[in-house]
Amino acid sequence: MKKFILALALVSTPALAVDRVAQYDFDQDGKVSFEDINRFCSVPASLFARADKNNDGFLTNSEMRTAKEYLFSRCSATPKNA
Numbered sequence: 001m002k003k004f005i006l007a008l009a010l011v012s013t014p015a016l017a018v019d020r021v022a023q024y025d026f027d028q029d030g031k032v033s034f035e036d037i038n039r040f041c042s043v044p045a046s047l048f049a050r051a052d053k054n055n056d057g058f059l060t061n062s063e064m065r066t067a068k069e070y071l072f073s074r075c076s077a078t079p080k081n082a
Helices: 003-010 013-023 033-041 045-051 060-068
Strands: none
Touching: 013 033, 013 060, 033 045, 045 060
16 A cells, blocks of 8 residues: 555656656747647647647646647657657
8 A cells, every 4th residue: 555655646746747848848948838849749729729728828737637638649759858
């Protein structure tokens, strides 16, 4: 049980989520923009807008987790800086 709790804590650690942003943050500004995503794969602006729930033009860690089903599934390779 202790191992399960430790594994769960490691998976849900915010630092691990930051790594996802870093994977797609090609201009290294700490944010994932439409341009950053499209350096990795071509996605329509409408899909990016659907993922950007707060309409700030960038994807947060939370938005990226939610978007992985419909946005990142359109991309076939791994991020360039992964």
